[in-house]
Amino acid sequence: MSIVDLEAKIPNNVGLRENKRLMMALEKWQPKFLDWWANMGPSDFNQDQVYLRTAIGVGQGGWAHFDYVKMPDYRWGIFLADGPDDRKIHFGDNVGEKAWPEVPGEFRNRLRRLIVTQGDTEPASVEQQRMLGHCCPSLYDLRSLFQVNVEEGRHLWAMVYLLQTHFGADGRDEAEAMLERHSGDQDNPRILQAFNYPVNNWLDFFCFTAFMDRDGKYQLASLAESSFDPLARTTQFMLAEEAYHLQTGENGVGRIVKRTGEIMAEGKDPRTVGAIPLDVIQRYVNFWFTGSMDLFGGEDSTNAAEAFAMGLKGRYRESDGIYKDPKALNANYSLEMPTEDGKIEKKDIPLRRAMNAVLLDAYIADCKRIVERWNRDLDKLGVHQHIQLPDHKFNRHQGVYAGFRFNPAGEIIDEATWTKHHTDWLPTQADRDYVQSCMVHVTEPGKFANYIAPPPQGVNNQPIEFEYVKFH
Amino acid sequence: MTNRLCYVCEGGDCTEKGSGDIFDKLRDLVREFDPNEERIKIRRYPCFGACEQGINVTLYPDKVFYSKVTEADLPEIAAHIAGKGEAVQRLTGKCEPDVEQIIWDMLDSPY
Numbered sequence: 103m104s105i106v107d108l109e110a111k112i113p114n115n116v117g118l119r120e121n122k123r124l125m126m127a128l129e130k131w132q133p134k135f136l137d138w139w140a141n142m143g144p145s146d147f148n149q150d151q152v153y154l155r156t157a158i159g160v161g162q163g164g165w166a167h168f169d170y171v172k173m174p175d176y177r178w179g180i181f182l183a184d185g186p187d188d189r190k191i192h193f194g195d196n197v198g199e200k201a202w203p204e205v206p207g208e209f210r211n212r213l214r215r216l217i218v219t220q221g222d223t224e225p226a227s228v229e230q231q232r233m234l235g236h237c238c239p240s241l242y243d244l245r246s247l248f249q250v251n252v253e254e255g256r257h258l259w260a261m262v263y264l265l266q267t268h269f270g271a272d273g274r275d276e277a278e279a280m281l282e283r284h285s286g287d288q289d290n291p292r293i294l295q296a297f298n299y300p301v302n303n304w305l306d307f308f309c310f311t312a313f314m315d316r317d318g319k320y321q322l323a324s325l326a327e328s329s330f331d332p333l334a335r336t337t338q339f340m341l342a343e344e345a346y347h348l349q350t351g352e353n354g355v356g357r358i359v360k361r362t363g364e365i366m367a368e369g370k371d372p373r374t375v376g377a378i379p380l381d382v383i384q385r386y387v388n389f390w391f392t393g394s395m396d397l398f399g400g401e402d403s404t405n406a407a408e409a410f411a412m413g414l415k416g417r418y419r420e421s422d423g424i425y426k427d428p429k430a431l432n433a434n435y436s437l438e439m440p441t442e443d444g445k446i447e448k449k450d451i452p453l454r455r456a457m458n459a460v461l462l463d464a465y466i467a468d469c470k471r472i473v474e475r476w477n478r479d480l481d482k483l484g485v486h487q488h489i490q491l492p493d494h495k496f497n498r499h500q501g502v503y504a505g506f507r508f509n510p511a512g513e514i515i516d517e518a519t520w521t522k523h524h525t526d527w528l529p530t531q532a533d534r535d536y537v538q539s540c541m542v543h544v545t546e547p548g549k550f551a552n553y554i555a556p557p558p559q560g561v562n563n564q565p566i567e568f569e570y571v572k573f574h
Numbered sequence: 575m576t577n578r579l580c581y582v583c584e585g586g587d588c589t590e591k592g593s594g595d596i597f598d599k600l601r602d603l604v605r606e607f608d609p610n611e612e613r614i615k616i617r618r619y620p621c622f623g624a625c626e627q628g629i630n631v632t633l634y635p636d637k638v639f640y641s642k643v644t645e646a647d648l649p650e651i652a653a654h655i656a657g658k659g660e661a662v663q664r665l666t667g668k669c670e671p672d673v674e675q676i677i678w679d680m681l682d683s684p685y
């Protein structure tokens with residue numbers, strides 16, 4: 103078991119006190135991070151007391167602590183999951199060899215790129231969400247937003263720790279650059295496009311956490327299998343926090359759907375009472391779900407094949423042993439490919455090249471599950487209009503379906519049909535304006551905006567009407 | 575190493591109902607006869623989507639989906655895992671078949 107040092111300037115279980123060089127490097131980066139938080143984070147709320155969970159160790163069960171804290175005083179720490187000292191590589195070309203405690207020279211650039219790309223998303227989402235606190239549907243939800251935000255900040259710390267520890271001067275530069283790129287910045291944007299989209303309202307936020315954070319979970323899960331042991335253990339611990347983000351999104355969209363269902367069941371039009379109609383919710387789901395699929399990278403990718411072969415990125419839950427062949431050499435993946443003459447053909451590609459597609463499949467199954475969960479609530483209310491998950495080919499900008507037009511059912515269509523119907527499928531300006539008009543600011547404990555149902559229970563066994571945020 | 579798996583849900587609803595304890599206790603029971611995970615691996619799983627029927631525990635490749643699991647059920651579940659008894663029928667078939675199918679589809683990945 104690792105020793106947790108909570109007294110240190112930077113709480114950690116990586117023995118920072120014994121590594122003076124690293125400690126100095128991180129302590130030098132810390133004020134820059136705090137500056138970034140003050141300028142680019144949810145800065146208008148920095149003086150308020152928020153009831154937050156803070157990671158304080160990695161043991162199962164008792165790893166977190168709840169209390170009121172001002173966000174700038176949050177104890178962002180560095181925690182790696184405990185693991186066996188003799189961990190073995192369990193997939194790719196080097197199955198059975200000892201996992202690497204240090205970065206092998208030949209994989210240095212590739213690993214750096216993986217870590218930087220992951221790391222960049224963490225502060226990006228905080229920047230995207232920084233104004234949402236001004237129109238929160240409840241104190242309960244405001245707390246959730248800030249919880250997600252501070253933990254994304256910690257995830258940035260996690261990635262910066264790896265960069266500073268294992269990548270020398272390059273790593274230092276990358277750590278600085280993480281704070282210099284900004285979401286939506288014309289000159290210096292965030293690396294992945296979806297992290298430059300604005301997140302202006304709470305339907306965006308919940309869709310974002312339901313779908314984009316879920317993408318994050320699958321990316322982290324594939325890194326958690328990595329042969330580079332510090333990366334595997336860092337991401338394993340991040341997954342524990344990430345679970346809360348996904349749930350915030352899954353439950354948040356679910357509560358909006360449920361509220362709309364309740365109003366429909368009363369025979370009222372959601373638009374007359376400040377709630378969000380199902381067709382609008384559907385278009386938001388379409389937008390964020392398809393945007394999140396683009397983050398998985400090309401379905402047919404030599405890059406993905408190499409990352410798997412080298413043992414850098416594994417499949418989802420690879421270490422559980424649910425896959426037939428840990429080297430993935432003897433199978434093909436059947437990929438739907440659009441053809442020039444407007445048809446879909448199945449094409450077999452070597453499994454290794456399809457690693458992004460395999461991860462995406464696991465992700466889509468997970469998304470199916472959450473949508474079915476929302477629909478069960480509608481059924482219970484006697485509302486038989488449902489939310490549907492669009493086909494994976496619809497509205498894609500990356501991968502083999504980019505450049506083709508599909509409808510949400512996954513049928514290939516021509517440009518004219520797309521032009522005529524895309525406003526039925528993706529949020530329009532009128533939708534955005536309407537959703538914005540629903541964003542009333544509710545801060546009385548236990549009260550909720552009319553577009554969202556209350557959660558079934560509060561946080562950490564507190565009642566729903568608990569004062570989750572105390573304004574200064 | 576075995577590929578037989580037991581997943582205990584650690585999603586929000588199941589955790590709220592005490593799945594953390596269920597995980598620990600089931601693991602302890604199974605360790606008594608399988609200390610080195612030679613027969614089965616017990617792992618946590620993020621959420622099966624059958625939250626209302628929680629606490630949910632699944633066995634794979636057996637494809638047994640247990641719902642509303644309580645501490646009192648654990649010795650029987652462990653006995654079944656040890657090969658000394660049938661699957662605990664009273665805990666199965668409680669969640670919607672399509673929800674169950676999604677999880678098997680995921681684990682059944684042909685790759």
Ligand code: FES
Nearest residue numbers: 583585588622625
């Ligand atoms: S929380 Fe256990 S099935 Fe969803």
Ligand SMILES: [Fe+2]
Nearest residue numbers: 224254257318
């Ligand atoms: Fe994160």
Ligand SMILES: [Fe+2]
Nearest residue numbers: 315318344347
């Ligand atoms: Fe997250």
